[in-house]
Amino acid sequence: xxxxxxxxxxxxxxxATAEAFLENGWRVGLIARREAQLQEVADGREMAVVxxxxxxxxxxxxxxxxxxxxxxxxxxxxxxxxxxAPIDEVALEDWAQVLAVNLNGMFIAARLxxxxxxxxxxxxxxxxxxxxxxxxxxENSVCYTTTKHAITGLTKSLAxxxxxxxxxxxxxxxxxxxxxxxxxxxxANPDMHTMDVRHAAQSVLHMAELPLGANVPFxxxxxxxxxxxxRG
Numbered sequence: 090x091x092x093x094x095x096x097x098x099x100x101x102x103x104x105a106t107a108e109a110f111l112e113n114g115w116r117v118g119l120i121a122r123r124e125a126q127l128q129e130v131a132d133g134r135e136m137a138v139v140x141x142x143x144x145x146x147x148x149x150x151x152x153x154x155x156x157x158x159x160x161x162x163x164x165x166x167x168x169x170x171x172x173x174a175p176i177d178e179v180a181l182e183d184w185a186q187v188l189a190v191n192l193n194g195m196f197i198a199a200r201l202x203x204x205x206x207x208x209x210x211x212x213x214x215x216x217x218x219x220x221x222x223x224x225x226x227x228e229n230s231v232c233y234t235t236t237k238h239a240i241t242g243l244t245k246s247l248a249x250x251x252x253x254x255x256x257x258x259x260x261x262x263x264x265x266x267x268x269x270x271x272x273x274x275x276x277a278n279p280d281m282h283t284m285d286v287r288h289a290a291q292s293v294l295h296m297a298e299l300p301l302g303a304n305v306p307f308x309x310x311x312x313x314x315x316x317x318x319x320r321g
Contacts, residue, residue, distance in 0.1 A: 094117075095110070100126060102166060107119055117136060118160070120142050120150075144198060166218040168194075168195075169186070170230070187233060199258075219260040221309065223241050240260065261289070263309075282313070284312040
């Protein structure tokens, strides 16, 4: 039986991905702060393990991983957008919060997963949720974009450092999947092109189901008509 931990599993891409894994027979650890929403995702399914924890809390995360037990895959997904503003209008407290969740939180989860997979002795896979912002940012997204560039470095380092232990690492950069985060942006821009969040979830599942001898270092999945590939 394959097992996966999904962070940020209570909503959006994390929830859709957790549901995709459950539908395909995986044992799924659901990590997020909101236990009630995690229980909704679990929906009483035996293969779903509710693990309420804040990804920025290292001890709570360690407890969650210990409760779940052996893990084959981590979908390192939890993240926030932060303020949409020019840099001189971004409060240092908001900058620190985005760093704490998007960078520190992903480091903590990756560290725990890597350690567990190394101890298990059979390898594993870490999939980081990057973003198209790791390549081409939106205006007024300095906090989010900076952290997503950092996640690319985390992914590359994990992929290299994991080789002696058969631990693979890859990154999925998702553009305009219909999640709560994108809903707020679309409200301000009704002409924004989006795609069903389930397409992103199926892409993560595909990466996870590859044998450890194969890896997708970077995948981009996006709404076809979003302007990412063009120039203004």
